[in-house]
Every structure is written in C-alpha cells, then in structure tokens.
Amino acid sequence: MAAVGGGxxxxxxxRRLLLAVPVLFGVSVLVFAVLHLAPGxxxxxxxxAQATKEDVARLHRDLGLDQPLVIQYVRWMGHVLRGxxxxxxxxxxxxxxxxxxxxxxxxxxxxxxxxxxxxxxxAAGIVSAVRQYTWLxxxxxxxxxxxxSLPVFWTGIMLILLFALQLQWFPSSGxxxxxxxxxxDVLWHLVLPAVTLGTASAAALARLTRSSVLEIIRxxxxxxxxxxxxxxxxxxxxxxxxxxxxxIITVLGLQVGFLLGxxxxxxxVFSWPGLGSMMVRAIQARDYPLVQGGVLLIxxxxxxxxxxxxxxxxxxxxxxxYD
Amino acid sequence: MTDLVRxxxxxxxxxxxxxxxxxxxxxxxxxxxxxxxDPDVIDTARRLAPILTAGHPLGTDExxxxxxxxxxxxxxxxxxxxxxxxxxxxxxxxxxxxxxxFVGRWVDQVIMRSIDTxxxxxxxxxxxxxxxxxxxxxxxxxVAVAVVNIPFYGxxxxxxxxxxxxxxxxxxxxxxxxxxxxxxxxxxLRNCLAPLIVAVTLNVGGMITALAGLSFLGLGVQPPTSDxxxxxxxxxxxxxxxxxxxxxxxxxxxxxxxxxxxxxxGLRDALDPRLR
Numbered sequence: 313m314a315a316v317g318g319g320x321x322x323x324x325x326x327r328r329l330l331l332a333v334p335v336l337f338g339v340s341v342l343v344f345a346v347l348h349l350a351p352g353x354x355x356x357x358x359x360x361a362q363a364t365k366e367d368v369a370r371l372h373r374d375l376g377l378d379q380p381l382v383i384q385y386v387r388w389m390g391h392v393l394r395g396x397x398x399x400x401x402x403x404x405x406x407x408x409x410x411x412x413x414x415x416x417x418x419x420x421x422x423x424x425x426x427x428x429x430x431x432x433x434x435a436a437g438i439v440s441a442v443r444q445y446t447w448l449x450x451x452x453x454x455x456x457x458x459x460x461s462l463p464v465f466w467t468g469i470m471l472i473l474l475f476a477l478q479l480q481w482f483p484s485s486g487x488x489x490x491x492x493x494x495x496x497d498v499l500w501h502l503v504l505p506a507v508t509l510g511t512a513s514a515a516a517l518a519r520l521t522r523s524s525v526l527e528i529i530r531x532x533x534x535x536x537x538x539x540x541x542x543x544x545x546x547x548x549x550x551x552x553x554x555x556x557x558x559x560i561i562t563v564l565g566l567q568v569g570f571l572l573g574x575x576x577x578x579x580x581v582f583s584w585p586g587l588g589s590m591m592v593r594a595i596q597a598r599d600y601p602l603v604q605g606g607v608l609l610i611x612x613x614x615x616x617x618x619x620x621x622x623x624x625x626x627x628x629x630x631x632x633x634y635d
Numbered sequence: 636m637t638d639l640v641r642x643x644x645x646x647x648x649x650x651x652x653x654x655x656x657x658x659x660x661x662x663x664x665x666x667x668x669x670x671x672x673d674p675d676v677i678d679t680a681r682r683l684a685p686i687l688t689a690g691h692p693l694g695t696d697e698x699x700x701x702x703x704x705x706x707x708x709x710x711x712x713x714x715x716x717x718x719x720x721x722x723x724x725x726x727x728x729x730x731x732x733x734x735x736x737f738v739g740r741w742v743d744q745v746i747m748r749s750i751d752t753x754x755x756x757x758x759x760x761x762x763x764x765x766x767x768x769x770x771x772x773x774x775x776x777x778v779a780v781a782v783v784n785i786p787f788y789g790x791x792x793x794x795x796x797x798x799x800x801x802x803x804x805x806x807x808x809x810x811x812x813x814x815x816x817x818x819x820x821x822x823x824l825r826n827c828l829a830p831l832i833v834a835v836t837l838n839v840g841g842m843i844t845a846l847a848g849l850s851f852l853g854l855g856v857q858p859p860t861s862d863x864x865x866x867x868x869x870x871x872x873x874x875x876x877x878x879x880x881x882x883x884x885x886x887x888x889x890x891x892x893x894x895x896x897x898x899x900x901g902l903r904d905a906l907d908p909r910l911r
Contacts, residue, residue, distance in 0.1 A: 458893065463892070469881050570759075
C-alpha cells in the first residue's frame, strides 16, 4: 500500500493511474507473446501453404522476425503507441480501423447486457439478502444458480429457437436488417443477444450482491441501528445499502470482464458483427495482427474499467484515499 | 467428516448436486457399456432422426450418428478435461500462492504482479488468446483454461498462508525448531485444504463450461470426437429441422455444471464458517 498521508482524491487518482502502468505493460507483453509462442514460423503460417519461399522471407523481414525478441517488442510497442496495430493479411487492410469498427458493436452488446444484468441481478441480490431465508430468497437464489450454470452459447441457441424461429418475434442474427436503419432496428436485433449475455451475468451478480449485502447486514453498526429502534426500512436504506455500494461496484467491475469475454461466444451465436466473432475467425485464419489488436483493445478497456471502479471507491468511501 | 454428513442432511440442494455429479460420473465411466452404438459410426440414411427412433433412443445427428452414444462419450471428454484442467490450475496456483505467502519479499512481488497481469484480461478472452498462440486442440484448450484459473487458486492459498503464518501454533512450531519447509507443508498447507476443496468444486463447473465454449467456437476439442461443445456448434445449422440435436448437448452441460455448482455451494457453507 502507498504511504499514509494521501492528499485527497486527485493524488489518489494519480497513484492509481501509475499502478495501472505495470499492468498494461504486462498485458502488452502477453499480447506480444501471442505471435511468438506460436509453434513454427508465424510468417509461413500467416501466408498459408501456397506462399512461395520469397513471400515468406519478405514477410519475415517486414515483421522484423529476424531481430532479437526485445528489439521486436520495443519496435512493436512503438508502433502500437502511434496507433499502428499492423496489417491484416487476409483482409488486406490496417488492423486499427477494423478493430475499432468491430469494437463499437461489441460495446453496444455489452452495454445492453450490463443494463439487463444490473436491473435483474442487483435487484434480486439485494432483495435476497434483505429477506434472507424467505421464499423470495430461495426462489431468486434457485434461479440464480440455474443461471450461472447455463452455458451462454446454449441459452442463445435456445432463445433463437423459441423467439426467432418459432415465434418470429426477433431476428436470429446480425445487428441490422438489410434495408432497415436507425436505433430502433439495432435495438430490435440487440434484444436476444443482450438477454443471453445479460441474464448469465445477472445470475452471477445476484449471488455476489447477496453475499456482499449479507456481510454488511451482520456488522455491529447495523445491529446497533436496529437496537436503537430504527425502522427496518431505514436501517436497510441508510446503513446497509449505503455501505454496500463499494462491494457492489467491485462485483460490477468484475462482471464487465465476464461480459467482454462472454461477448465472444454470444457474438458467434448471433453473428453479431463485434470484436469477439471477428477474433474467432482471425484465429482460424491465423491472422495474428488482427487477434493481437482485438485482445489488446479489450484487455486495455478492462484495465480502464477497473481503474474507474477503483476511483469510484474513493468517491463513495473517503477513507480509501488515505490508505 | 461429520460436517459433511450434516451438510447433506441439512441441504437438499447440495445432495441434489452430489446426485447429479454422481450420475454424470457413472454415465461417463460406463459409456462403453451403456452406449447403444459406436459414437463415430456414420449412417447417412438416418440423418437427423428424431427422439425415440427405433435403435436411436435420442435420435441421430447430421451424419446419422447415434446421439445417446455421442452424449455418453461426450460426458467422458467433458468430465475428464474439466477435472484435469481444474487439477492443473489448482496445483500450479496453490504452489504460486504458497511460495508468495510463505517466502514473501520479491518472490511475493513477482508472483502477485504476474497474477495481476493475468487478471487484467477478461476471463474467457485470455483463454481465447492463449489458444490463438498455441493453436486449437483438446490439450491446448485444457492448458488455456487452466492458466486462466491459476490466479484464482494463487490468491486463495496466499491469503490463507498469510493468516495461518501469524497464528500462535505456527509461531510455537517455529520456536521448537521445525524447518520452514516442514512448516509450509504440514501446518500451512493443511489449513489451505478446506478453502481449496471448496474452490475446486466451485471451479469445475466453470472449467467445463469454458472448455465447452472453446470447443463450440472450434478452438477446443476437434471433430469427429464426441464433445458436447462441438456437438452444439454443429447442430446450429439444423436448428429448424432438428432442435433436439442442439437441445440435448446443452442440457447435458447445464446439468453437469449445475451439479458441481450446487455441491460447491453446499461445501462452502459447510467448510467455510465465515460464509455461514
């Protein structure tokens, strides 16, 4: 932990920002390693079986694979920092605009799913904790354990079967209709994928929220509040929920990671044009620059989300700034 | 042990979980005797046969292969890879946590910073990224999900080690001249056992889902091996005509994972008094 003394929120924010640097460095090393852990010559693998020896040698040179690893990393990082994530060979285009375009679709999906998760998960978790051991608690926790056990890719397929193929209420794939346009059309396409991804997350969120809130309910100050005759409603609102905000934010931050990872599966099921489905195809095509670009973008986003979560802590709980 | 008996007596959901896991394990073990047919034999004359077809109780897939047989053999793959990957992650993770907590200083710093880096990736994305490097396949899939779960065990064991290290009985053992290695292996590791058992049980379900997910994306178990994830993936093209081909493998994954989760919840309540 950093030295005691703090200096308030700005100083805390700066300290937290500096702590993110080594993590981002680690992330970049791992993403860099994706290309170099691959068995065989990445240049030959990327070009495929039809490539001539000259082609392979040229790509080998272009990628700088003949240089020592440290030089290769420094050079790659230099390019990344300037916004150059390389070129995708199968697509014949630069990686950055491609991944940014796809990332927008992923953000639409994860935001929709996050909203569903917060709405369902938080509510169920809080109600379960406050009404512990009642039938309400039992039912919502029963539903939650079922939800966390459902594989998202199967839930997605079953929802397609029921709501797209049988009832024909929603489209089964894509993000927009061929001739449709506008927000309403995207939202209509978003319903099934967001419900698929969001309910899985809601289930996990409900379980974690319940245990976080229960921990607060068992604190001495809650018992004191009850003992001094405060109405139960006031105890819950003023003492329990207010103090549960930080654990709940932690859990929410972790859920963003689950959503960004789960999006890979959900996008594949619904042919959603996001980063996840792109990366799966890129892995099969051995398109390393595209995979690296996608992984780097998602992991960086997650690190930033966690940074925001930590900053929110300090906003809601001033004690943390002086830790 | 009495704790466990009491748990199963008190918690019907834990008992149900144990039952599900036991049934799946028995089905997986007895697959060669229970399966009506060879799971890989193709019969193009009987493609996508519905449930309760003569000779094929659960119907057939797009190649006319017997679904019941493929599901039973799929249980073997799922349980085997899920348990192996969990064991791998628990072993490496516990070792890291033990080293970090017991040795401390720079060893702790190096291990914990590496764990932080792994945790900086969304769970499933890291597994996919590792597959991108190593290439798709069963073994690589297991390695990928095991690596992703190392931080989970590392943190649990490190936290337990740090708290046990300061107890009076460890201090007195040290004062009596017990070697550090023996301290670590006897007193400290023994105290990690209960949280580890809970963690492993709660983790197996997630591992099975993650591995099925990788296979679903074509990055894990490769066809024609009968595996629930890849069965689901292939079934999507025939969803309209043969929904049962998609419904059954997913149901199998769900029930297995549910079993482990319920069992894990029960064990946590029984073995981890803090959460009671």
